[in-house]
Each structure stands twice: as C-alpha cells, then as structure tokens.
Amino acid sequence: MNLSGKIKKVNKQEAGAYLLLILLFIVSFVLYGFIADYVLFYQEKDSLFIFSTNYLQTFLDRPGGLLEYSGDFLTTFYYKKILGAFLLSMIIFLIVFYIQKIVSSLSQSKIFHFLPIAVGGVLILLQSDYHFEAYTHIGVLIVVSLFYYTIRYSSKLKGFFPVIIFPILFYLIGGFALIYGIMVIFWIAITAEIRKKILLPIAFLIEIITVVFVSKEYLFYITQHDILLAPLPFFSESGILKPVILLVLLLAIIPLAKFLKPIKIEKKKFANAFFRFGLPLLVLTGIISGITKNINQNNIGFFKVEKMYFDNQLGEMIRYNQRNPSSNLIVNYYNNLALSETGQLCSRMFSFPQNSNYNPLFLTWETKVEIFKRGGYFYYNLGLINEAHRWAYEAMVMNGYTPEIMKMLIKTDLINGNFNTAEKYINILKRTIYYRDDALYYERMLNDNALLAKDKELGSKKQIKLEDDFFILSKEPEANIDYVLHADSLNKIALEYKFANLMLKNDVESIIKLLPSLEKCGYSAIPKHIDEAVTAYKLLNVGEVPELKKLKISVDAEQRFSSYYQVFRQYNNNLAAAKQTLSRNFSNTYWYYVFYK
Structure with a gap:
C-alpha cells in the first residue's frame, strides 16, 4: 500500500473512533438533558456554590477538598439542564478521548479499544445514581489527562514528573491521586529498563506511602479511611457503588495495553473492524441497557x-x-x-392517593436531612413561621447551604422582622450565579414592611403569622394544628388541615362538631369532601347534624351518596365485589376512601 493509501486508512480509522466518542456524548447528553434530568435537578438543589473566600476555605482543610470545590462549581450550571447536560457529557467525552489516545500510543493492538468506551459508559452508569457527585468526573479527567502527558513527555521529563507532581496532586484531588500513582507504577514496571523495573516502582510507592502518612499524622485532622480514599465515591446513600470499583480497575489496567501485541486475527478485515468498533459498540449497548434498568421512573x-x-x-x-x-x-x-x-x-x-397508614398532610420530625429539607413547608403554610425557620436551619446545619433552604431562611426572617439576620443570608445568596436575582428581590424588602406586605406570598404569610409563641410538638404535627386554631380560629388553612386530618382518621363525630367553624371563617359553601362526610352521617342516621345558619348539605352530595349506597347494596354489602363498580364514579370521594383506604 502506498503512503497515500495508508494515510486514508488511518484517517478512516480515526474518524470511526471519533464517531464512537460522539455517540457516547449524544447518549450522555440525551440521557441527562431529557430523560434522567432529575439527577441534575437534585444535585443542583443539594449544594450552593458561593463566590467567597470563606466558602473556599471550607474546602482547604483536607486532600481532595479543592476537587469537591470544583465539582460544586460545575453543579451550579445544572440549574440550566441543557447546559448542565452538555458540560457533564463534554467532560465524559474528554475522559474517553484521553484514554483512547493513551491506548493508541501504548499498543498497536485493537483488543483494548473497548476500554475508553467502557470507562465512559461506567461513568454514565454511575451518574444515574443521583447521589453520585460531579467532582468524580473531574477527578477522573485530571487523572487520565495527566497520565497521558506523563507518558507522552516521559523522555523529556526523565521520569521525575510523577515524583514531583504527586504531593501536589494528592492535596488537589485526594484519593484520585492514588489511581494516578497505580497507573504510573504499572507503566514504569512495563516500560523501564530491567534494572529500573523494580527500583523505580518501589521508590515511587515509598513516596506515595510517605505523602499519605505525613498528611495523616501532621497535616490534616481526618480519619485514616478519608485520607486514603476521600473523595473517591465508593459509597452513596444507597450503599456501596460497585461500578466505582469497576471504574478504578478499568483505569488501573490502562497501562497494561503496552503488553498487547497485534495478533494474527487482527489483520483480518472483519476481526479488525470487530475489535475497533464492534466490541466497543457491544460494551456501550450493554451499559446503556444497565443504565435503562437503573433509571427509576x-x-x-x-x-x-x-x-x-x-x-x-x-x-x-x-x-x-x-x-x-x-x-x-x-x-x-x-x-x-x-x-x-x-x-x-x-x-x-x-x-389523589391518601394512605391511612402514614399521614401525607405533614412530615414528622426525624434527624434525616431529606425530612428537614421538606418538612418545614407545612409549618410555613400554616403560619408557624418560627417553626418553619427552625426546620430550615437544622437542614442547613446538617447539609450545608442549599438554594431552597437559604430562600426559606430569608423569607422567614423577613416575615419575622429579623432584618439583620435576613441580610446575612441575602448577602450569601447574592454571591451565587443563578440565585442573585432572588437575593436582590428580597434585599429590597429589608426594613420595608410595606413592600413586604405587597408580596403575594410573604404578605399573606405575615398576615396569618402567629404572634403568640407556644411549644411546638414536632413529632405530633397534628397537635400543632389545634394550637394554631386555638390562637387564630379564623385561619382557613389550619381549619382545612384540621378537617382533612379528621377525614383521614375517619373521625366523623369530630367533623360534625367542627362544622360551625366553616361559617365563622366565612365559607359560602361546605367543601366537597366535608359535605360528603356530613351527608353520609346524616343519611345513615348516625346522629344529629347541627343546624347551620347559612351553610347546607348540597343536594348533589345527597344524590351522589344515594347512588353510591345503591351500588353497594346491589352487591349485598360485599366490599370486594362492589369495589370495581364503585371506583368508576366514586373513587375521588370521601366515601370510597373510607371503604377502601
């Protein structure tokens, strides 16, 4: 084959390899931009990158802290899901690109050409766990790019580069530096002269052990486990991440490509195409299948x-x-x-589904950040602003700054008139990219109660805010509803929560006793489900219904209950037999809930 033909063949092979990379990029982008975009949403809401020296300093006290800092910065852009998916996919693309360059430079054999796609696929698979943080991708990119330049310029650097860079690298990326160290040791053992095959790896290993030991004993106050592995994500909320182990193994064996020599079968056109494209595609297909199963609807x-x-x-x-x-x-x-x-x-x-085994009206106090982050909205809705603030503050203590927690702290302090504290939180939020406008909006309300009163949300919450403090029972949320109604009997939100809670418990007697409160709060009609409960109570002659001045049981409710009860009687009062027929027209009623809760 002449030189021109060889160049064309190489260009075709490179084009094919880049097509695989582009395919991987598209898979990642579509997956996290459109299908599993909840992963980016969760991670963006679970952290808050702040442009401040104080925030940076919280990452400087441990190896790998700056890597986590860079991960938080990347996560900021997940606010825009398309931009976030693009950046995430581009990092994975670059990782695969560098691994492909490494494998190609180490060996002419095509057998290892599945490895770049395998690593990229495993990273995409790992990201489908929404607890898997962005810094991992950055850490892997640093490791593979640094290893690529280490072997590319090895003759000029004379083997000193890994020795010089490792202490700095260990501080910057923590446990990820150990992966780089393993790769370098393997590479030296494979490529060095015979007399250096043992001495150089041992010398480098001694340096690694020394750096880790000095860091643990003299520089950083962290556990032995963290000094060795942090921030490698071997564990998540759901337990051990087995794909992480696979990822580390795949990265560690990359230098072994140097051992591979082209075998005879690779010279055949079909075999060449299979090892170069077919095998990587099979690997990618298998990983996509795994990702599909891992995505939780x-x-x-x-x-x-x-x-x-x-x-x-x-x-x-x-x-x-x-x-x-x-x-x-x-x-x-x-x-x-x-x-x-x-x-x-x-x-x-x-x-909607309502379950009597657990009460979906509120969340009970638990020392879990996922509960703290969300439970305060119930109290905020009721007008228990101090309690809503307490839940948000506890969530901040446990989880650090997050966008929604910061906004809740600001809103509750503004409503309470704690403008100095609110200003402190506003200044933090102002140092972010995507929440600065929110901070500026809230800043205008500082020391301006008139402007605050005009805000639809904050103004309404300030109106129903209880001035009298009382002891909140965080583990008995329903008791707090009674306290609110005792302090402010005209609080419609609290009254409806009271009725809703009684209906979930099927306490019709208490519902009947509470009926006069509807007139007191100015209702022009009895809400549908309360109407249904009272109608059943009346028509089944369970007891007396108090005479109200303005509010009456609706004729519609009486007619619907008669139809409901007639169907039930047709099935000889058999609940199981009547269920399907009743569900067609009555599944959204209080009566159906009582029968089939």
Missing part, C-alpha cells in the same frame, strides 16, 4: 413534582399528579401542600 416523577413545587407551579403540579398518581409519601405531601395553598384541600384531596 418513581424518581423521575418525584423530582418533577418537587421542581414544580419549588417553581410555584402548583396548578400544573396538581394536574400532573392527577395524571400520574403516586404512593410516595413526599409526593403526596407536596400535593396536599399545593391543594392547601390553592384552597382545594377539602374538596379535592381524595382525587
């Missing part, structure tokens, strides 16, 4: 609901939940919050 729905609640898209969220009913406690908690805030709790709550 429940998580997609859960975080979609949470996002709509944070964005105050309450009507859209309620419609989504009606189309996609969920048994998740927090989803139903958010939905009941939305129904309450839009004045529909006692008229539509049974259009």
